[in-house]
Amino acid sequence: MAPRPAARPDLALLLLLLAAAASGECGVPNAAQPRGRILGGREARPHLRPHMASLQLDGEHICGGFLIAEQWVLSAAHCTEETDGKLFQVLLGAHSLTEPEPHKRLYRVRAQIPHPGSNVYNNEDDLLLLQLEEKAELNEHVQVLPFQREQRDVAAGTVCEVAGWGTVTHSGRRPDRLQQVERPVLSRDECNHRTRHDHSITPNMMCTDSRKRDTCKGDSGGPLVCNGVAEAVVTAGSRVCGNYKKPGIYTRIAPYAAWIDRVMGALSGQEDTP
Missing domain, CATH: 2.40.10.10 (Trypsin-like serine proteases)
Known part of the structure; x- marks a missing residue:
């Protein structure tokens, strides 16, 4: 590398x-991590982001x-x-x-x-x-876009949105137009369950539910926006996008x-x- x-x-x-x-x-x-990669989303309305x-x-x-x-x-x-x-x-x-x-x-x-x-x-x-x-x-x-500066966790269940030009199908198709998806925030405890990310999610990270709708390859670096503020940056997820057992991981900005x-x-x- x-x-x-x-x-x-x-x-x-x-x-x-x-x-x-x-x-x-x-x-x-x-070991090397699978990197942040919108699956199951839809085309965003032009230029609203x-x-x-x-x-x-x-x-x-x-x-x-x-x-x-x-x-x-x-x-x-x-x-x-x-x-x-x-x-x-x-x-x-x-x-x-x-x-x-x-x-x-x-x-x-x-x-x-x-x-x-x-x-x-x-x-x-x-x-x-x-x-x-x-x-x-x-x-x-x-x-x-303003980003979060206050040191507090986003409440579990809060629906946030993420957008990107990353992979939209499991076959690897990339879109030409910006896509978006909305996902609920998971608590850190739930994300750290041994069947999920097994205590690897630190206080500087947060997770969203990834059941069938998820970020995918090429979405890394985009913002997770909650209530109009960038709370986090798309970091990683499962090697198979949309795997509910591996919630999407984001780096908190605050x-x-x-x-x-x-x-x-x-x-x-x-x-x-x-």
């Missing part, structure tokens, strides 16, 4: 300092993400595992990945910063910040708000140098 790329050579020292200051530690490695981003390599959708500030997109760190050192490009303002749309635009990425605690062996600290080369042009189809603010504050306004 190729190592994750540094954001930029001239920022290496700064990012090392940020990593040292970040909270949280890696989990104990066990103007925060959604498509992370792309060589023109191909790889993962989801969402705009949290004019120049910043939040996604999942594991999305960088198979990029061979390449930087993503970020598509904003899209409903269809291929059809012409009035505010759709592809942005280059200046810096790509995975949380320093993330790794290939487990789902710990699975967040990725992308700094765009320039501020996004905000309009009716491109908007920032525990990482200080890290997000630190990174954005340190890098925002930096001059681009050759």
Whole structure:
């Protein structure tokens, strides 16, 4: 596996300092995890989720993400595992990945910063910040989504929504247009039952029911939105999407708000140098 790329050579020292200051530690490695992957959902109404981003390599959708500030997109760190050192490009303002749309635009990425605690062996600290080369042009189809900063769990049974361009069938078919699905939140205790995720779900994670309707491959990095706020990021699920015994796993955002603010504050306004 190729190592994750540094954001930029001239920022290496700064990012090392940020990593040292970040909270949280890696989990104990066990085995490579199945990664976040909308099954059983439906096509979203066009442009009602103007925060959604498509992370792309060589023109191909790889993962989801969402705009949290004019120049910043939040996604999942594991999305960088198979990029061979390449930087993503970020598509904003899209409903269809291929059809012409009035505010759709592809942005280059200046810096790509995975949380320093993330790794290939487990789902710990699975967040990725992308700094765009320039501020996004905000309009009716491109908007920032607020994320949760309060340290509290979403009540079990709360129905939240997730959207993405990930796999929609077990045969692996990918959609061209944005899909959505609504899922109820499961309590951490229920998700940690030995027949489900067997105590691997930490306080920094949350789960939703995955019975026949689920996120699937290519949805990783998208937001789990509850009551209009991004509570978490799509992280992982079962190797078979829609498996009720393996609820979908999400990385909660609130525990990482200080890290997000630190990174954005340190890098925002930096001059681009050759």
